[in-house]
Amino acid sequence: MSRFWSPVVHTLSPYVPGEQPKQDGIIKLNTNENPYPPSPHALTAIAAASERLRLYPDPRASALRETIAAHYGVASDEVFVGNGSDEVLAHTFQALLKHDAPLLFPDITYSFYPVYCRLYGIAFTEVPLDAAMNVQLADYRRPCSAVILPNPNAPTGTALARTEIESLLTDHPDQLVVIDEAYVDFGAESALPLVARHDNLLVIQTLSKSRALAGLRVGFAIGQRPLIEALERVKDSFNSYPLDSLAIAGAVAAIKDDAWFAETRHRIMKDRAALVRALSELGFEVLPSEANFVFARHPSHRGASLAAELRARGVLVRHFQKPRIEDFLRITVGTAEQCGRLVTLLRELV
Numbered sequence: 001m002s003r004f005w006s007p008v009v010h011t012l013s014p015y016v017p018g019e020q021p022k023q024d025g026i027i028k029l030n031t032n033e034n035p036y037p038p039s040p041h042a043l044t045a046i047a048a049a050s051e052r053l054r055l056y057p058d059p060r061a062s063a064l065r066e067t068i069a070a071h072y073g074v075a076s077d078e079v080f081v082g083n084g085s086d087e088v089l090a091h092t093f094q095a096l097l098k099h100d101a102p103l104l105f106p107d108i109t110y111s112f113y114p115v116y117c118r119l120y121g122i123a124f125t126e127v128p129l130d131a132a133m134n135v136q137l138a139d140y141r142r143p144c145s146a147v148i149l150p151n152p153n154a155p156t157g158t159a160l161a162r163t164e165i166e167s168l169l170t171d172h173p174d175q176l177v178v179i180d181e182a183y184v185d186f187g188a189e190s191a192l193p194l195v196a197r198h199d200n201l202l203v204i205q206t207l208s209k210s211r212a213l214a215g216l217r218v219g220f221a222i223g224q225r226p227l228i229e230a231l232e233r234v235k236d237s238f239n240s241y242p243l244d245s246l247a248i249a250g251a252v253a254a255i256k257d258d259a260w261f262a263e264t265r266h267r268i269m270k271d272r273a274a275l276v277r278a279l280s281e282l283g284f285e286v287l288p289s290e291a292n293f294v295f296a297r298h299p300s301h302r303g304a305s306l307a308a309e310l311r312a313r314g315v316l317v318r319h320f321q322k323p324r325i326e327d328f329l330r331i332t333v334g335t336a337e338q339c340g341r342l343v344t345l346l347r348e349l350v
C-alpha cells in the first residue's frame with residue numbers, strides 16, 4: 001500500500017493465474033495449455049518475422065484479421081484481435097458491458113470476469129449454476145444490461161448447444177450476449193454461424209488452447225461491425241500495437257494449418273475420453289466435458305488435499321478454494337503418458 005495509489009487500486013482483487021513452475025520435470029495439468037507443440041508452420045513464420053523487428057507491427061494486424069475472416073466466413077471488419085483473449089475480454093467489458101443494469105454471468109465461471117467488473121466499475125450479478133453445474137437459460141430471464149458466458153463453461157467444461165445460445169439471444173434482443181469460446185474447438189458448437197443474424201452477439205476465441213500458442217498471446221472477437229468498432233475505439237485509446245510482428249505472423253500460419261489443427265484436437269478429445277473413463281473407474285464424479293480439461297471430485301477425498309498430494313509427486317492440477325467447487329479438481333487433458341501418470345498416482349491416493 002502507498003499514498004501514491006489511485007483510489008481504485010485499493011478496491012482491486014486481481015486475478016490469480018495458475019502456477020507456472022520454474023523447475024523441469026513437472027507434469028503441468030493446471031492451466032489448460034495444449035500438451036503438443038504448435039504448428040511447425042507457425043514456428044517458421046515467427047522465425048521469418050523476427051527479421052522485421054526493427055519496425056513497428058501493423059497496428060490493425062490486417063493480415064491476421066483477413067486470415068481469421070476467411071477462415072470463419074466473415075468480413076475482416078467484423079474481426080477484432082488482441083493480446084490474448086484476456087485483453088479482448090478486458091476491452092469488451094470496458095467498451096460494451098458497462099451500463100446501469102447488472103451484467104449477468106454464472107457463479108461458477110472464469111474468475112477473471114468479476115475482476116474486470118471491479119476494475120471498470122461494472123455492476124454484476126452472479127447467476128447460480130444448477131445442482132448439476134449446468135447453465136439454466138431460464139435463470140437469465142431477468143433484468144440485466146448484458147450476459148457473458150464461456151461456452152464450454154470454465155472450470156466445469158459443460159457446454160450449451162448452439163440452439164440454446166440462439167434462445168439466449170432471442171430472450172435478450174436489447175442486451176449484448178458475449179460468448180467466450182476459449183475451449184470451443186474441443187467438441188462444442190460454436191455460436192459463430194449466429195453472428196450474421198444477431199446484432200447482439202459477440203464471440204471471443206483464443207489461439208492459446210486449440211492452437212497451442214498460449215505463449216504468443218493472440219485472441220480475437222467476431223461480431224457485427226458496430227460492436228467491433230467499439231472495441232477498436234477502446235484499443236486505440238489504450239495501445240496501438242497490442243499484437244507484435246511475431247504474434248501476427250505466427251497466428252496467421254497457425255490458423256491456416258488445418259491438418260495440424262484437426263489432428264491435435266482429435267487426439268486431445270480421444271485422450272479426454274480415456275481420462276474420463278479412468279477417473280470414473282477410480283470413483284470420481286466427472287462432469288461431462290467438451291473442453292481440454294475435466295472437472296472431477298472424489299466422494300471421499302478433499303480436493304485441496306488431493307491437489308497437494310499430486311503436487312508433492314510432481315503433477316500440477318488446478319484447485320479452487322471456492323464454495324460449491326472446493327472438492328473438485330480441474331485437470332487439463334495432457335498427453336496420453338501424462339494422463340497415465342496422473343491416473344497411476346491417483347490410484348495410490350484414493
Ligand SMILES: Cc1ncc(COP(=O)(O)O)c(C=O)c1O
Binds near residue numbers: 084180207
Ligand atoms: C474461459 C476463458 N476465457 C479466456 C481465457 C484467456 O485465454 P487467453 O488470454 O490465453 O487467450 C481463458 C484462459 O484460461 C479461459 O479459461
